[in-house]
Amino acid sequence: MTAGAGADAVVVRVDRDRCIGSGMCALSAPGSLALGTDGLAEPVAEYGTDGAELTMGLAEAVDFCPVEALTLYSARGGYRIAPAE
Amino acid sequence: MSAENSATGAGTGTAPLIPLHCLRHLEPGPPRLAALPTGTPVWLVSRHTDVRQVLTDPRLGRAPLYAPDAPPTSLTPNILDDPQSLLNIDGTEHQRLRRTVQRAFTPRAIARWRPWVASVIEALIDELMDHGSPADIVTAYTRPLPVAVISRLMGLDGLDGKRLAHWSDHALSTTAYSAEAIGTAMAEFAGFGAAVIAERRADPGEDLVTSLLAAAAEDGSITEGQLVTLVIGLVVAGHETTMTTLGNALVYLLGDGREAWQRLASDEASAAAATEQLLRAVPLGDADHLPGLLRRTVEDVEIGGVVIPAGSVVAADTGAANVDPEVFTGDLLTELFSPLAAPMYTFGAGPHHCLGAWLARMELELALHRLARRLPSLRLTEPAEEIDWRRGLLTRSPNSLQVAW
Ligand code: HEM
Numbered sequence: 001m002t003a004g005a006g007a008d009a010v011v012v013r014v015d016r017d018r019c020i021g022s023g024m025c026a027l028s029a030p031g032s033l034a035l036g037t038d039g040l041a042e043p044v045a046e047y048g049t050d051g052a053e054l055t056m057g058l059a060e061a062v063d064f065c066p067v068e069a070l071t072l073y074s075a076r077g078g079y080r081i082a083p084a085e
Numbered sequence: 086m087s088a089e090n091s092a093t094g095a096g097t098g099t100a101p102l103i104p105l106h107c108l109r110h111l112e113p114g115p116p117r118l119a120a121l122p123t124g125t126p127v128w129l130v131s132r133h134t135d136v137r138q139v140l141t142d143p144r145l146g147r148a149p150l151y152a153p154d155a156p157p158t159s160l161t162p163n164i165l166d167d168p169q170s171l172l173n174i175d176g177t178e179h180q181r182l183r184r185t186v187q188r189a190f191t192p193r194a195i196a197r198w199r200p201w202v203a204s205v206i207e208a209l210i211d212e213l214m215d216h217g218s219p220a221d222i223v224t225a226y227t228r229p230l231p232v233a234v235i236s237r238l239m240g241l242d243g244l245d246g247k248r249l250a251h252w253s254d255h256a257l258s259t260t261a262y263s264a265e266a267i268g269t270a271m272a273e274f275a276g277f278g279a280a281v282i283a284e285r286r287a288d289p290g291e292d293l294v295t296s297l298l299a300a301a302a303e304d305g306s307i308t309e310g311q312l313v314t315l316v317i318g319l320v321v322a323g324h325e326t327t328m329t330t331l332g333n334a335l336v337y338l339l340g341d342g343r344e345a346w347q348r349l350a351s352d353e354a355s356a357a358a359a360t361e362q363l364l365r366a367v368p369l370g371d372a373d374h375l376p377g378l379l380r381r382t383v384e385d386v387e388i389g390g391v392v393i394p395a396g397s398v399v400a401a402d403t404g405a406a407n408v409d410p411e412v413f414t415g416d417l418l419t420e421l422f423s424p425l426a427a428p429m430y431t432f433g434a435g436p437h438h439c440l441g442a443w444l445a446r447m448e449l450e451l452a453l454h455r456l457a458r459r460l461p462s463l464r465l466t467e468p469a470e471e472i473d474w475r476r477g478l479l480t481r482s483p484n485s486l487q488v489a490w
Pocket residue numbers: 086171172173183235318319322323324326327330369378379430431432433434436437438439440441442444445
Protein backbone atom coordinates (compact mmCIF):
# COMPACT_ATOMS: atom_id res chain seq x y z
CA MET A 1 0.00 0.00 0.00
CA THR A 2 2.78 2.45 0.82
CA ALA A 3 4.91 2.10 -2.24
CA GLY A 4 5.97 5.73 -2.54
CA ALA A 5 5.45 7.82 -5.64
CA GLY A 6 7.36 5.44 -7.84
CA ALA A 7 6.19 2.72 -10.15
CA ASP A 8 3.00 2.28 -8.16
CA ALA A 9 2.04 5.96 -8.11
CA VAL A 10 -1.63 6.67 -8.73
CA VAL A 11 -3.73 9.52 -10.01
CA VAL A 12 -7.35 10.01 -9.07
CA ARG A 13 -10.01 11.45 -11.36
CA VAL A 14 -13.25 13.05 -10.24
CA ASP A 15 -16.26 12.74 -12.49
CA ARG A 16 -17.62 16.22 -11.91
CA ASP A 17 -20.98 15.42 -13.47
CA ARG A 18 -21.52 12.76 -10.82
CA CYS A 19 -19.93 14.26 -7.70
CA ILE A 20 -22.57 15.55 -5.28
CA GLY A 21 -20.09 17.24 -2.98
CA SER A 22 -20.56 14.86 -0.07
CA GLY A 23 -17.06 15.63 1.16
CA MET A 24 -16.59 12.01 2.24
CA CYS A 25 -13.42 11.69 0.16
CA ALA A 26 -11.88 14.87 1.54
CA LEU A 27 -12.46 13.54 5.05
CA SER A 28 -11.03 10.07 4.32
CA ALA A 29 -8.08 11.25 2.24
CA PRO A 30 -7.33 14.90 2.96
CA GLY A 31 -3.90 14.51 1.38
CA SER A 32 -5.38 13.39 -1.93
CA LEU A 33 -8.74 15.10 -2.36
CA ALA A 34 -10.31 18.39 -1.34
CA LEU A 35 -13.55 20.19 -2.03
CA GLY A 36 -13.13 23.08 -4.46
CA THR A 37 -14.86 26.44 -4.27
CA ASP A 38 -17.75 25.05 -6.33
CA GLY A 39 -18.36 22.40 -3.65
CA LEU A 40 -17.10 19.54 -5.84
CA ALA A 41 -14.12 17.30 -5.15
CA GLU A 42 -10.73 17.91 -6.78
CA PRO A 43 -7.49 15.94 -6.60
CA VAL A 44 -4.80 17.61 -4.51
CA ALA A 45 -1.34 18.33 -5.99
CA GLU A 46 0.36 15.25 -7.52
CA TYR A 47 -2.81 13.19 -7.32
CA GLY A 48 -4.15 15.19 -10.26
CA THR A 49 -0.96 15.26 -12.29
CA ASP A 50 2.12 13.00 -11.94
CA GLY A 51 0.73 10.68 -9.35
CA ALA A 52 1.59 9.90 -5.74
CA GLU A 53 1.36 6.98 -3.37
CA LEU A 54 -1.83 5.05 -2.89
CA THR A 55 -2.75 5.46 0.78
CA MET A 56 -5.31 3.49 2.77
CA GLY A 57 -7.33 6.68 3.04
CA LEU A 58 -7.45 7.17 -0.71
CA ALA A 59 -8.41 3.57 -1.40
CA GLU A 60 -11.19 3.97 1.13
CA ALA A 61 -12.36 7.25 -0.39
CA VAL A 62 -12.73 5.59 -3.79
CA ASP A 63 -14.66 2.72 -2.24
CA PHE A 64 -17.00 4.88 -0.25
CA CYS A 65 -17.89 7.67 -2.66
CA PRO A 66 -21.71 7.62 -2.57
CA VAL A 67 -22.03 8.14 -6.32
CA GLU A 68 -18.86 6.40 -7.57
CA ALA A 69 -17.46 9.62 -8.92
CA LEU A 70 -13.85 8.68 -8.15
CA THR A 71 -11.59 6.53 -10.29
CA LEU A 72 -8.01 5.50 -9.58
CA TYR A 73 -5.50 5.08 -12.38
CA SER A 74 -1.91 3.99 -12.46
CA ALA A 75 0.19 7.13 -13.07
CA ARG A 76 2.71 5.23 -15.17
CA GLY A 77 0.63 2.63 -16.94
CA GLY A 78 -2.53 4.71 -17.29
CA TYR A 79 -4.68 1.67 -16.55
CA ARG A 80 -7.64 1.77 -14.23
CA ILE A 81 -7.07 0.37 -10.75
CA ALA A 82 -10.38 0.94 -8.99
CA PRO A 83 -13.25 0.61 -8.94
CA ALA A 84 -13.26 -2.52 -11.05
CA GLU A 85 -15.11 -2.09 -14.35
CA MET B 86 -36.59 17.98 8.49
CA SER B 87 -38.99 19.19 11.03
CA ALA B 88 -40.22 22.47 9.75
CA GLU B 89 -42.80 20.55 7.83
CA ASN B 90 -45.00 20.27 10.87
CA SER B 91 -47.99 22.43 10.35
CA ALA B 92 -51.48 22.56 11.70
CA THR B 93 -52.85 24.18 8.59
CA GLY B 94 -52.98 23.87 4.86
CA ALA B 95 -53.09 20.61 2.99
CA GLY B 96 -52.64 18.59 6.17
CA THR B 97 -56.27 18.35 7.04
CA GLY B 98 -59.71 18.78 5.53
CA THR B 99 -61.30 17.30 2.48
CA ALA B 100 -61.18 20.14 -0.04
CA PRO B 101 -59.89 18.98 -3.45
CA LEU B 102 -56.14 19.42 -3.87
CA ILE B 103 -54.24 19.90 -7.09
CA PRO B 104 -51.85 17.18 -8.25
CA LEU B 105 -48.25 17.75 -7.19
CA HIS B 106 -46.90 18.24 -10.69
CA CYS B 107 -49.16 21.33 -10.89
CA LEU B 108 -47.87 22.97 -7.67
CA ARG B 109 -46.50 26.47 -8.14
CA HIS B 110 -43.11 27.03 -6.62
CA LEU B 111 -41.58 29.98 -4.91
CA GLU B 112 -40.19 32.42 -7.49
CA PRO B 113 -36.43 31.90 -7.07
CA GLY B 114 -34.69 34.94 -5.62
CA PRO B 115 -32.21 35.91 -2.92
CA PRO B 116 -32.55 34.32 0.52
CA ARG B 117 -35.51 35.80 2.36
CA LEU B 118 -36.80 35.59 5.91
CA ALA B 119 -39.98 33.71 6.73
CA ALA B 120 -41.20 31.73 9.74
CA LEU B 121 -41.59 28.04 10.45
CA PRO B 122 -44.92 26.80 11.86
CA THR B 123 -43.25 26.96 15.29
CA GLY B 124 -42.70 30.70 14.80
CA THR B 125 -38.94 30.25 14.44
CA PRO B 126 -37.49 32.58 11.79
CA VAL B 127 -36.12 30.72 8.77
CA TRP B 128 -34.11 31.88 5.76
CA LEU B 129 -35.72 30.47 2.63
CA VAL B 130 -33.16 29.69 -0.06
CA SER B 131 -34.56 28.96 -3.50
CA ARG B 132 -32.03 29.53 -6.30
CA HIS B 133 -30.31 26.50 -7.76
CA THR B 134 -26.76 27.66 -6.88
CA ASP B 135 -27.78 28.85 -3.41
CA VAL B 136 -29.50 25.55 -2.58
CA ARG B 137 -26.37 23.71 -3.59
CA GLN B 138 -24.30 25.93 -1.30
CA VAL B 139 -26.61 25.42 1.68
CA LEU B 140 -26.38 21.65 1.32
CA THR B 141 -22.62 21.43 0.71
CA ASP B 142 -21.08 24.30 2.72
CA PRO B 143 -19.62 22.92 5.99
CA ARG B 144 -20.53 26.18 7.76
CA LEU B 145 -24.12 24.90 7.74
CA GLY B 146 -25.07 21.64 9.41
CA ARG B 147 -27.86 19.41 10.65
CA ALA B 148 -26.51 18.83 14.16
CA PRO B 149 -26.74 22.55 15.15
CA LEU B 150 -30.52 22.27 14.66
CA TYR B 151 -30.51 20.06 17.77
CA ALA B 152 -27.99 22.02 19.87
CA PRO B 153 -29.18 23.16 23.33
CA ASP B 154 -29.54 26.75 22.09
CA ALA B 155 -31.44 25.78 18.94
CA PRO B 156 -34.86 27.33 18.36
CA PRO B 157 -37.77 24.90 17.96
CA THR B 158 -38.23 23.71 14.38
CA SER B 159 -40.82 21.03 15.00
CA LEU B 160 -44.27 21.03 16.57
CA THR B 161 -44.58 17.26 16.91
CA PRO B 162 -41.19 15.61 16.73
CA ASN B 163 -41.16 12.64 14.38
CA ILE B 164 -38.50 10.12 13.56
CA LEU B 165 -36.52 12.59 11.50
CA ASP B 166 -35.90 14.61 14.65
CA ASP B 167 -33.96 11.90 16.46
CA PRO B 168 -30.72 13.79 17.24
CA GLN B 169 -28.55 10.70 16.99
CA SER B 170 -29.85 9.57 13.63
CA LEU B 171 -27.70 9.66 10.51
CA LEU B 172 -29.38 12.78 9.24
CA ASN B 173 -28.81 14.78 12.38
CA ILE B 174 -25.12 14.36 12.99
CA ASP B 175 -22.35 16.03 11.00
CA GLY B 176 -18.64 15.84 10.25
CA THR B 177 -16.58 12.79 11.11
CA GLU B 178 -19.25 11.33 13.38
CA HIS B 179 -21.66 11.37 10.46
CA GLN B 180 -19.08 10.04 8.05
CA ARG B 181 -18.39 7.10 10.30
CA LEU B 182 -22.02 6.04 10.60
CA ARG B 183 -22.64 6.68 6.92
CA ARG B 184 -19.72 4.47 5.91
CA THR B 185 -21.24 1.50 7.64
CA VAL B 186 -24.09 1.54 5.14
CA GLN B 187 -22.57 3.33 2.16
CA ARG B 188 -20.99 0.29 0.54
CA ALA B 189 -24.35 -1.45 0.24
CA PHE B 190 -25.87 1.56 -1.52
CA THR B 191 -23.42 2.55 -4.24
CA PRO B 192 -24.73 2.38 -7.82
CA ARG B 193 -22.87 -0.85 -8.45
CA ALA B 194 -24.03 -2.51 -5.24
CA ILE B 195 -27.61 -1.59 -6.09
CA ALA B 196 -27.34 -2.84 -9.67
CA ARG B 197 -26.92 -6.38 -8.35
CA TRP B 198 -30.49 -6.23 -7.07
CA ARG B 199 -31.93 -5.26 -10.45
CA PRO B 200 -33.17 -8.70 -11.59
CA TRP B 201 -34.76 -9.29 -8.23
CA VAL B 202 -36.49 -5.90 -8.18
CA ALA B 203 -37.72 -6.57 -11.73
CA SER B 204 -39.18 -9.91 -10.67
CA VAL B 205 -41.04 -8.32 -7.73
CA ILE B 206 -42.46 -5.78 -10.14
CA GLU B 207 -43.54 -8.41 -12.67
CA ALA B 208 -45.20 -10.43 -9.90
CA LEU B 209 -47.17 -7.38 -8.75
CA ILE B 210 -48.28 -6.66 -12.31
CA ASP B 211 -49.35 -10.32 -12.70
CA GLU B 212 -51.51 -9.97 -9.62
CA LEU B 213 -52.94 -6.68 -10.82
CA MET B 214 -53.89 -8.24 -14.17
CA ASP B 215 -55.38 -11.29 -12.47
CA HIS B 216 -57.52 -8.96 -10.38
CA GLY B 217 -58.69 -7.38 -13.61
CA SER B 218 -59.77 -3.94 -14.73
CA PRO B 219 -60.75 -1.61 -13.06
CA ALA B 220 -58.41 -1.58 -10.05
CA ASP B 221 -56.79 0.65 -7.45
CA ILE B 222 -53.18 0.93 -8.51
CA VAL B 223 -52.01 2.30 -5.15
CA THR B 224 -53.15 -0.78 -3.23
CA ALA B 225 -51.98 -3.15 -5.92
CA TYR B 226 -48.73 -1.57 -6.99
CA THR B 227 -47.27 1.67 -5.66
CA ARG B 228 -47.74 0.84 -1.96
CA PRO B 229 -46.52 -2.79 -1.81
CA LEU B 230 -43.54 -2.33 -4.13
CA PRO B 231 -41.08 -0.33 -1.98
CA VAL B 232 -41.93 -2.44 1.09
CA ALA B 233 -41.27 -5.65 -0.79
CA VAL B 234 -37.94 -4.34 -2.05
CA ILE B 235 -36.56 -3.00 1.23
CA SER B 236 -37.86 -6.05 3.13
CA ARG B 237 -35.94 -8.29 0.80
CA LEU B 238 -32.78 -6.20 1.03
CA MET B 239 -32.95 -6.26 4.80
CA GLY B 240 -34.11 -9.86 5.12
CA LEU B 241 -37.42 -8.91 6.73
CA ASP B 242 -39.39 -11.54 4.88
CA GLY B 243 -42.00 -11.99 7.57
CA LEU B 244 -42.70 -8.28 7.91
CA ASP B 245 -46.38 -7.47 7.87
CA GLY B 246 -47.09 -4.65 5.41
CA LYS B 247 -49.89 -3.24 7.55
CA ARG B 248 -47.74 -2.95 10.65
CA LEU B 249 -45.02 -1.32 8.63
CA ALA B 250 -47.41 1.18 7.07
CA HIS B 251 -48.73 2.05 10.53
CA TRP B 252 -45.25 2.73 11.93
CA SER B 253 -44.13 4.54 8.87
CA ASP B 254 -47.13 6.87 8.80
CA HIS B 255 -46.53 7.72 12.45
CA ALA B 256 -42.82 8.13 11.93
CA LEU B 257 -43.40 10.84 9.36
CA SER B 258 -46.53 12.30 10.84
CA THR B 259 -46.98 16.03 10.92
CA THR B 260 -50.58 16.50 11.97
CA ALA B 261 -52.32 13.20 11.38
CA TYR B 262 -51.70 11.68 14.82
CA SER B 263 -51.40 12.77 18.47
CA ALA B 264 -47.96 13.03 20.07
CA GLU B 265 -48.90 10.11 22.30
CA ALA B 266 -49.90 7.86 19.40
CA ILE B 267 -46.64 8.73 17.66
CA GLY B 268 -44.66 7.90 20.81
CA THR B 269 -46.31 4.50 21.20
CA ALA B 270 -45.85 3.60 17.56
CA MET B 271 -42.20 4.67 17.64
CA ALA B 272 -41.48 2.61 20.75
CA GLU B 273 -43.00 -0.44 19.06
CA PHE B 274 -41.05 0.25 15.91
CA ALA B 275 -37.77 0.55 17.87
CA GLY B 276 -38.60 -2.75 19.57
CA PHE B 277 -39.01 -4.34 16.17
CA GLY B 278 -35.65 -2.91 15.03
CA ALA B 279 -33.90 -4.23 18.15
CA ALA B 280 -35.44 -7.68 17.60
CA VAL B 281 -34.25 -7.80 13.98
CA ILE B 282 -30.73 -6.87 15.10
CA ALA B 283 -30.70 -9.54 17.83
CA GLU B 284 -31.99 -12.14 15.39
CA ARG B 285 -29.36 -11.35 12.78
CA ARG B 286 -26.56 -11.37 15.35
CA ALA B 287 -27.61 -14.87 16.37
CA ASP B 288 -28.14 -16.03 12.79
CA PRO B 289 -26.29 -13.93 10.21
CA GLY B 290 -27.54 -13.90 6.61
CA GLU B 291 -26.68 -12.31 3.27
CA ASP B 292 -28.83 -9.28 3.87
CA LEU B 293 -28.24 -5.59 4.51
CA VAL B 294 -28.80 -5.80 8.28
CA THR B 295 -26.11 -8.46 8.58
CA SER B 296 -23.57 -6.42 6.59
CA LEU B 297 -24.48 -3.33 8.58
CA LEU B 298 -23.82 -5.16 11.84
CA ALA B 299 -20.49 -6.42 10.55
CA ALA B 300 -19.41 -2.91 9.50
CA ALA B 301 -20.55 -1.47 12.83
CA ALA B 302 -18.65 -4.12 14.77
CA GLU B 303 -15.52 -3.32 12.80
CA ASP B 304 -15.86 0.39 13.50
CA GLY B 305 -16.62 -0.16 17.18
CA SER B 306 -17.92 3.34 17.96
CA ILE B 307 -21.50 3.02 16.78
CA THR B 308 -23.99 2.83 19.62
CA GLU B 309 -26.79 0.29 19.87
CA GLY B 310 -29.29 3.15 19.74
CA GLN B 311 -27.82 4.44 16.50
CA LEU B 312 -28.00 0.98 14.99
CA VAL B 313 -31.67 0.61 15.88
CA THR B 314 -32.46 4.05 14.45
CA LEU B 315 -30.56 3.18 11.31
CA VAL B 316 -32.38 -0.10 10.78
CA ILE B 317 -35.87 1.29 11.30
CA GLY B 318 -34.93 4.46 9.45
CA LEU B 319 -34.00 2.45 6.38
CA VAL B 320 -37.30 0.58 6.54
CA VAL B 321 -39.28 3.81 6.60
CA ALA B 322 -37.19 5.68 4.05
CA GLY B 323 -37.49 2.86 1.57
CA HIS B 324 -41.21 2.76 2.02
CA GLU B 325 -42.66 6.23 2.14
CA THR B 326 -40.61 8.28 -0.29
CA THR B 327 -40.58 5.81 -3.16
CA MET B 328 -44.30 5.07 -2.87
CA THR B 329 -45.01 8.79 -2.88
CA THR B 330 -42.87 9.48 -5.92
CA LEU B 331 -44.33 6.58 -7.88
CA GLY B 332 -47.93 7.47 -7.00
CA ASN B 333 -47.51 11.09 -7.99
CA ALA B 334 -45.62 10.14 -11.16
CA LEU B 335 -48.58 7.96 -12.19
CA VAL B 336 -51.05 10.78 -11.50
CA TYR B 337 -49.05 12.78 -14.02
CA LEU B 338 -48.28 10.05 -16.55
CA LEU B 339 -51.83 8.71 -16.73
CA GLY B 340 -53.25 12.23 -16.90
CA ASP B 341 -51.54 15.34 -18.26
CA GLY B 342 -48.50 13.35 -19.40
CA ARG B 343 -50.43 10.50 -21.07
CA GLU B 344 -48.74 10.86 -24.45
CA ALA B 345 -45.42 9.71 -22.94
CA TRP B 346 -46.79 6.33 -21.82
CA GLN B 347 -45.93 4.48 -25.03
CA ARG B 348 -42.35 5.69 -25.08
CA LEU B 349 -41.87 4.66 -21.44
CA ALA B 350 -42.72 1.14 -22.53
CA SER B 351 -40.19 1.14 -25.35
CA ASP B 352 -36.92 0.82 -23.45
CA GLU B 353 -35.36 1.05 -20.01
CA ALA B 354 -33.13 3.98 -20.97
CA SER B 355 -36.17 6.13 -21.77
CA ALA B 356 -37.73 5.15 -18.47
CA ALA B 357 -34.49 6.05 -16.67
CA ALA B 358 -34.41 9.51 -18.28
CA ALA B 359 -38.08 10.10 -17.45
CA THR B 360 -37.51 9.01 -13.85
CA GLU B 361 -34.86 11.72 -13.40
CA GLN B 362 -37.15 14.38 -14.85
CA LEU B 363 -40.13 13.24 -12.76
CA LEU B 364 -38.01 13.23 -9.60
CA ARG B 365 -36.93 16.75 -10.47
CA ALA B 366 -40.26 18.28 -11.38
CA VAL B 367 -42.86 16.51 -9.21
CA PRO B 368 -42.42 17.43 -5.53
CA LEU B 369 -43.10 14.92 -2.76
CA GLY B 370 -45.31 17.14 -0.72
CA ASP B 371 -46.79 20.56 -0.17
CA ALA B 372 -44.53 23.49 0.62
CA ASP B 373 -46.34 24.31 3.88
CA HIS B 374 -45.16 20.98 5.23
CA LEU B 375 -41.79 21.10 3.54
CA PRO B 376 -40.31 24.58 3.16
CA GLY B 377 -37.09 22.80 2.33
CA LEU B 378 -34.21 20.80 3.73
CA LEU B 379 -33.27 22.41 7.02
CA ARG B 380 -29.80 23.43 8.13
CA ARG B 381 -28.41 25.83 10.74
CA THR B 382 -25.41 28.13 10.32
CA VAL B 383 -22.47 27.74 12.69
CA GLU B 384 -20.96 31.08 11.65
CA ASP B 385 -21.93 34.05 9.47
CA VAL B 386 -22.29 32.84 5.88
CA GLU B 387 -22.89 34.82 2.72
CA ILE B 388 -25.42 33.08 0.49
CA GLY B 389 -26.61 34.59 -2.76
CA GLY B 390 -25.38 38.04 -1.73
CA VAL B 391 -27.04 38.00 1.70
CA VAL B 392 -25.09 37.58 4.94
CA ILE B 393 -26.93 35.06 7.10
CA PRO B 394 -25.88 35.35 10.74
CA ALA B 395 -24.46 32.50 12.82
CA GLY B 396 -27.14 30.38 14.49
CA SER B 397 -29.81 30.98 11.82
CA VAL B 398 -32.13 28.27 10.55
CA VAL B 399 -31.99 27.93 6.77
CA ALA B 400 -34.37 25.97 4.51
CA ALA B 401 -33.06 24.84 1.13
CA ASP B 402 -36.15 24.74 -1.10
CA THR B 403 -35.14 21.93 -3.42
CA GLY B 404 -38.50 22.05 -5.20
CA ALA B 405 -37.91 25.66 -6.26
CA ALA B 406 -34.26 24.97 -7.16
CA ASN B 407 -35.38 22.03 -9.29
CA VAL B 408 -37.40 24.35 -11.53
CA ASP B 409 -35.18 27.47 -11.30
CA PRO B 410 -35.61 29.13 -14.73
CA GLU B 411 -31.92 30.13 -14.63
CA VAL B 412 -31.03 26.48 -15.25
CA PHE B 413 -34.19 24.59 -16.21
CA THR B 414 -36.23 25.77 -19.16
CA GLY B 415 -38.92 23.96 -21.07
CA ASP B 416 -41.86 22.09 -19.62
CA LEU B 417 -41.89 18.60 -18.17
CA LEU B 418 -43.64 16.94 -21.09
CA THR B 419 -41.26 18.17 -23.79
CA GLU B 420 -38.21 17.48 -21.59
CA LEU B 421 -39.38 14.16 -20.18
CA PHE B 422 -36.87 12.02 -22.05
CA SER B 423 -34.00 14.53 -22.15
CA PRO B 424 -31.03 14.49 -19.80
CA LEU B 425 -31.20 16.99 -16.93
CA ALA B 426 -29.79 20.42 -17.76
CA ALA B 427 -28.22 20.57 -14.28
CA PRO B 428 -28.21 18.37 -11.16
CA MET B 429 -31.54 18.07 -9.36
CA TYR B 430 -31.72 18.25 -5.59
CA THR B 431 -34.64 15.94 -4.85
CA PHE B 432 -32.16 13.63 -3.11
CA GLY B 433 -30.36 16.57 -1.50
CA ALA B 434 -26.61 17.13 -1.95
CA GLY B 435 -23.52 17.19 0.21
CA PRO B 436 -22.82 14.84 3.12
CA HIS B 437 -26.49 13.95 3.70
CA HIS B 438 -27.27 13.23 0.04
CA CYS B 439 -29.88 10.48 0.09
CA LEU B 440 -28.34 7.14 0.86
CA GLY B 441 -31.09 5.31 -1.02
CA ALA B 442 -30.98 7.45 -4.17
CA TRP B 443 -29.76 4.71 -6.50
CA LEU B 444 -32.17 2.15 -5.12
CA ALA B 445 -35.08 4.57 -5.46
CA ARG B 446 -34.07 5.40 -9.05
CA MET B 447 -33.86 1.76 -10.01
CA GLU B 448 -37.22 0.91 -8.46
CA LEU B 449 -38.96 3.83 -10.11
CA GLU B 450 -37.47 3.30 -13.53
CA LEU B 451 -38.32 -0.41 -13.58
CA ALA B 452 -41.77 0.18 -12.09
CA LEU B 453 -42.69 2.68 -14.81
CA HIS B 454 -41.13 0.80 -17.69
CA ARG B 455 -42.63 -2.60 -16.89
CA LEU B 456 -46.08 -1.21 -16.12
CA ALA B 457 -46.19 0.74 -19.40
CA ARG B 458 -45.02 -2.33 -21.30
CA ARG B 459 -47.55 -4.72 -19.82
CA LEU B 460 -50.51 -2.31 -19.71
CA PRO B 461 -50.21 0.04 -22.71
CA SER B 462 -53.83 1.14 -22.44
CA LEU B 463 -53.71 1.98 -18.72
CA ARG B 464 -55.77 5.09 -17.87
CA LEU B 465 -57.28 6.93 -14.91
CA THR B 466 -61.00 6.44 -14.40
CA GLU B 467 -61.48 9.46 -12.16
CA PRO B 468 -60.65 13.11 -12.81
CA ALA B 469 -57.55 14.44 -11.04
CA GLU B 470 -59.71 16.84 -8.99
CA GLU B 471 -61.42 13.87 -7.33
CA ILE B 472 -58.30 12.07 -6.18
CA ASP B 473 -58.40 10.98 -2.54
CA TRP B 474 -55.08 12.20 -1.06
CA ARG B 475 -53.13 10.95 1.95
CA ARG B 476 -53.04 14.11 4.05
CA GLY B 477 -51.25 15.37 7.13
CA LEU B 478 -47.96 13.61 6.40
CA LEU B 479 -44.70 15.11 5.22
CA THR B 480 -45.44 13.73 1.82
CA ARG B 481 -48.65 13.85 -0.18
CA SER B 482 -49.64 11.10 -2.60
CA PRO B 483 -52.88 9.44 -3.71
CA ASN B 484 -54.57 7.27 -1.09
CA SER B 485 -56.09 5.35 -3.95
CA LEU B 486 -55.96 5.78 -7.70
CA GLN B 487 -58.64 4.10 -9.81
CA VAL B 488 -57.39 2.85 -13.17
CA ALA B 489 -58.65 0.72 -16.03
CA TRP B 490 -57.10 -0.91 -19.12
C1 HEM C 1 -37.79 8.82 -4.14
C2 HEM C 1 -37.33 8.41 -3.05
C3 HEM C 1 -36.50 9.18 -2.06
C4 HEM C 1 -36.36 10.53 -1.89
C5 HEM C 1 -37.02 11.63 -2.68
C6 HEM C 1 -35.45 10.75 -0.81
C7 HEM C 1 -35.03 11.99 -0.36
C8 HEM C 1 -34.04 12.20 0.56
C9 HEM C 1 -33.47 13.48 0.89
C10 HEM C 1 -33.90 14.79 0.31
C11 HEM C 1 -32.52 13.30 1.82
C12 HEM C 1 -31.61 14.37 2.43
C13 HEM C 1 -32.22 15.14 3.55
C14 HEM C 1 -31.41 16.36 3.92
O1 HEM C 1 -30.33 16.59 3.35
O2 HEM C 1 -31.85 17.11 4.79
C15 HEM C 1 -32.48 11.90 2.10
C16 HEM C 1 -31.64 11.32 3.00
C17 HEM C 1 -31.65 9.97 3.26
N1 HEM C 1 -32.36 8.99 2.58
FE1 HEM C 1 -33.65 9.26 1.10
N2 HEM C 1 -35.05 9.54 -0.33
C18 HEM C 1 -35.66 8.56 -1.07
C19 HEM C 1 -35.52 7.19 -0.94
C20 HEM C 1 -34.72 6.60 0.00
C21 HEM C 1 -34.54 5.19 0.14
C22 HEM C 1 -35.14 4.13 -0.75
C23 HEM C 1 -33.71 5.02 1.21
C24 HEM C 1 -33.17 3.78 1.84
C25 HEM C 1 -33.25 2.65 1.49
C26 HEM C 1 -33.36 6.33 1.72
C27 HEM C 1 -32.55 6.57 2.79
C28 HEM C 1 -32.08 7.80 3.17
C29 HEM C 1 -31.17 8.01 4.27
C30 HEM C 1 -30.64 6.97 5.20
C31 HEM C 1 -30.89 9.38 4.32
C32 HEM C 1 -29.98 10.11 5.28
C33 HEM C 1 -28.61 10.23 4.74
C34 HEM C 1 -27.66 11.00 5.62
O3 HEM C 1 -28.09 11.82 6.43
O4 HEM C 1 -26.45 10.75 5.50
N3 HEM C 1 -34.00 7.25 0.96
N4 HEM C 1 -33.41 11.25 1.30
